[in-house]
Amino acid sequence: MIKRFTKSDAGAAMVEMAIVTPLLFTLVLGFVDFGYALYQWNAATKAVQLGARLASISDPVATALATAAPISAPGAPVVAAAYGPFVCTYTAGTGACTNGGAFDAVNFSRIFRGDTAYTNDDTCPAITPAQRPTTRPGMCHFFPRLHRDNIVVTYSATGLGYQTRLGGPVPTITVSLKTITFEFFFLGGLLGFDNLTMPSMLSTVTGEDLKSTAS
Template sequence: MVMDRSFRHFLGDESGISLTEGLISLPIVMLAFAAFVEFGYAMFQWNQTVKALQYGARLAAVSDPVATSFDPNAIAADGVGGTAIPAGASFVCGPALAGCNTTALNRIVEGAGGRPGMRDLNWRIAPENVVVTYELSGLGYYGRPMGAIATIRLEVRNIDFDLPILGGLLGLDNITVPAHPVTITTEDLKTCSTC
């Protein structure tokens, strides 16, 4: 009888309920908080990548061509003077440095001559991750003194988000940053050839 009374007293005692609820809910709250922090950090990394691509596209628009097969002066000299250069032809540098002038690409990615490069805005970007495409867009004419005008598209490949908390807990270490191509029209492609 004494045992029955003490057992009922134990079942009716609510002195540790709030501690138990706290211990159950704390990991869930901490995981949700970590998810918010990681999402914000991932958005920061994505924005860093986009800004680096915009800066790199601007550098590529005023630098020597990065794609070895793209020669704007040869293209502008190939037709009848004064007629429009047709659209459509594209010249690619990358992925993994295929068809690239590595010196010109390193100048854009790494920076040179005291000027920053894409890597100064996002340290994860390396020359082998950058794909540069020159595409003739129908602008310009044969015989143009500065050569053919092209549209440059820069994008990145194989760069993963750095997720230190959720990456370790949930195995989310290999989420790739979207390519998010940035497009810009070339200018004279000589202004910044030494920078």
């Protein structure tokens, strides 16, 4: 009886399946989660590209930028590092920019929410089909997990424009993200991947008209 029991392979497949199943599910769910992480990376990249474009054609967030360039030699080039940089961030319900001047919350909201109605919060209203021809989306429409305090807008002097230019100085504008983490649905609880910080990303463009009415 005992000898026959030790040689029996009945139920072996069930035992093998019980051993393999956790590994199989971990691999499958891992592929799903890492695929979603790649989607988040691409969405965040597109968001900073759009944010930089919006910042380049909108009124500046840093109000001191308009009068920051030197005026002692009209028509002379505005050399690199002649002003700023103005680094504008949003924290705890308000914003601030380095190197003096005020933080324009409405202009910052245009970068975050596009042409939708201004509010001083992290909501991201949907743009209806009827609005799309005339309403530009904001960064939050490309990356819904985005919050205002994740966005950094920097205006720098890199040798563009000339002194006493009627439209003000021509800055180089960088929009970057900070404190963004990858969101994992399945592996967060299993392996703690929900705390992985997304590498810093940025997009840099040359300022254009810096007017909210520009297209």
